[in-house]
Amino acid sequence: MSALLQHIAQYVSLTPVEQQAFLGYVSQLKLKKKAFLYKEGDSGDKSAFVISGCLRAYSIDKNGVEHILQFAPANWWITDMHSLLSGRPAKLNIDALEDSEVYVMTRQQQEAMFDAIPKMERYFRVLLEKSLVANRQRVLDNMELPARERYFNFCKTYPGLIHSVPQKQIASYLGITPEFLSKLRAEVK
Amino acid sequence: MSALLQHIAQYVSLTPVEQQAFLGYVSQLKLKKKAFLYKEGDSGDKSAFVISGCLRAYSIDKNGVEHILQFAPANWWITDMHSLLSGRPAKLNIDALEDSEVYVMTRQQQEAMFDAIPKMERYFRVLLEKSLVANRQRVLDNMELPARERYFNFCKTYPGLIHSVPQKQIASYLGITPEFLSKLRAEVK
Numbered sequence: 001m002s003a004l005l006q007h008i009a010q011y012v013s014l015t016p017v018e019q020q021a022f023l024g025y026v027s028q029l030k031l032k033k034k035a036f037l038y039k040e041g042d043s044g045d046k047s048a049f050v051i052s053g054c055l056r057a058y059s060i061d062k063n064g065v066e067h068i069l070q071f072a073p074a075n076w077w078i079t080d081m082h083s084l085l086s087g088r089p090a091k092l093n094i095d096a097l098e099d100s101e102v103y104v105m106t107r108q109q110q111e112a113m114f115d116a117i118p119k120m121e122r123y124f125r126v127l128l129e130k131s132l133v134a135n136r137q138r139v140l141d142n143m144e145l146p147a148r149e150r151y152f153n154f155c156k157t158y159p160g161l162i163h164s165v166p167q168k169q170i171a172s173y174l175g176i177t178p179e180f181l182s183k184l185r186a187e188v189k
Numbered sequence: 190m191s192a193l194l195q196h197i198a199q200y201v202s203l204t205p206v207e208q209q210a211f212l213g214y215v216s217q218l219k220l221k222k223k224a225f226l227y228k229e230g231d232s233g234d235k236s237a238f239v240i241s242g243c244l245r246a247y248s249i250d251k252n253g254v255e256h257i258l259q260f261a262p263a264n265w266w267i268t269d270m271h272s273l274l275s276g277r278p279a280k281l282n283i284d285a286l287e288d289s290e291v292y293v294m295t296r297q298q299q300e301a302m303f304d305a306i307p308k309m310e311r312y313f314r315v316l317l318e319k320s321l322v323a324n325r326q327r328v329l330d331n332m333e334l335p336a337r338e339r340y341f342n343f344c345k346t347y348p349g350l351i352h353s354v355p356q357k358q359i360a361s362y363l364g365i366t367p368e369f370l371s372k373l374r375a376e377v378k
Contacts, residue, residue: 059329067332069325082322114311121310122303128317133271135324136258140248142331143256143364175332 003051004103007075011123018117025113026103031055031096037078037104044083044090045106050074053100054164057092058172068173071097071161077127097165147176151184192240193292196264200312207306214302215292220244220285226267226293233272233279234295239263242289243353246281247361257362260286260350266316286354336365340373 004026005019014022026049031037037048037055048055055072057080069092072078080092084107105113114121134157141150151174155162161170171181193215194208203211215238220226226237226244237244244261246269258281261267269281273296294302303310323346330339340363344351350359360370 059333061333067329069329081318081325085318085322118307118310121307121314125310125314125317128314128321129270129274132317132321132324133274135321135328136270139324139327139331140256140258142328144248144250 002103003075004049007049008120008123011126012119014117014119018119021116022113022120025109025116026105029102029104031100031102033096033098033100035096037094037096037102038080038090039093040091041089044080044092045087045108046104047077047079047084047107047110048072048094048102048104049077051101051103053102054097054161055094055100055102056097056165056169057094059092066172067175068169071158071165071169071173073160073164097169142175147174147180148184148187150174151176151181152188155188191292192264193238196238197309197312200315201308203306203308207308211302211306211309214298214305215294218291218293220289220291222285222287222289224285226283226285226291227269227279228282229280230278233269233281234276234297235293236266236268236273236296236299237261237283237291237293238266240290240292242291243286243350244283244289244291245286245354245358246283248281255361256364257358260347260354260358260362262349262353286358331364336363336369337373337376339363340365340370341377344377 002023005014005022008014008022031053037046038044040060050072052074055078056068057070057072057078058066058068060066070078078094080090080094082088083090083092141153145153154170154174167181167185168178171178174181191212194203194211197203197211220242226235227233229249239261241263244267245257246259246261246267247255247257249255259267267283269279269283271277272279272281330342334342343359343363356370356374357367360367363370
């Protein structure tokens with residue numbers, strides 16, 4: 001069974017017929033390391049579910065500095081949610097940190113899929129709840145905690161990413177310099 | 190028809206029987222200004238939909254400083270989502286900024302409601318998508334933008350709140366001092 005159907009099965013129980021129907025709404029895509037799912041200004045009308053590899057979503061500010069909003073290792077969904085809902089061009093860049101394989105679904109496919117398989121509303125509702133918890137915690141951490149504790153929280157929340165994602169990327173996610181991250185890592189050791 | 194049923198009708202179409210069934214899963218509550226829906230350490234097993242007035246969710250850091258995560262004026266839902274999902278004690282305080290009237294639903298009631306009225310999955314899925322967009326934008330704004338532009342974005346996103354919420358609260362939401370907010374406001378004039 002595909003990684004995506006296994007992931008869905010953790011949250012809702014689809015019949016074999018529904019599983020087959022669901023797979024009709026997604027398509028598989030391979031991304032080489034550094035390839036883009038889409039760039040800022042492109043249509044952002046797609047979500048991707050990572051089968052293997054790791055994607056990231058980031059913006060580039062006026063000064064050319066990258067700010068990483070999200071990492072998506074295997075079994076995570078990633079999208080520019082603002083663009084997906086509004087139909088406006090993407091504000092985010094989404095690319096592959098390593099050779100990756102993903103399922104891709106457009107918003108139109110997703111909406112048709114919800115109409116055809118209403119059970120899937122629950123799957124995405126539950127994932128959205130979890131994402132919202134993580135994002136709200138990040139907002140609070142940024143307001144409350146020094147970089148040191150935000151780094152510890154990151155290690156606790158994403159233990160798998162610490163070793164698979166380049167340190168420069170983690171620094172960008174935490175909003176600190178790579179040099180300062182090196183100091184924090186030395187402290188941990 | 191109740192404000193909550195009107196709000197739901199913007200997203201999903203319930204039959205009169207489903208509407209009545211839905212109202213069986215919520216209860217009405219009045220909160221005086223400064224009264225708490227719950228405090229940090231209490232059970233956070235409730236969501237509230239604001240009929241009138243305004244609630245806010247905030248945490249208090251080690252130094253006793255309040256950090257506002259969310260305002261909820263009329264027609265908004267508010268909860269400590271982490272506590273709601275995990276069943277752990279609330280990390281947030283939720284109180285009323287003015288005399289308010291709300292509908293309250295426990296997580297258990299919400300889950301029973303989803304089983305009884307599956308259409309309601311879509312209502313919450315769509316609201317969660319919108320919340321996630323707003324929260325992700327806030328994470329990016331905090332990384333990318335100076336306080337001045339974050340204040341302008343706040344004014345654009347929540348025009349109704351600028352006049353109804355005390356300036357001290359808006360400063361706490363933006364992570365700046367009330368004095369600095371006064372300066373920004375003077376600039377805008």
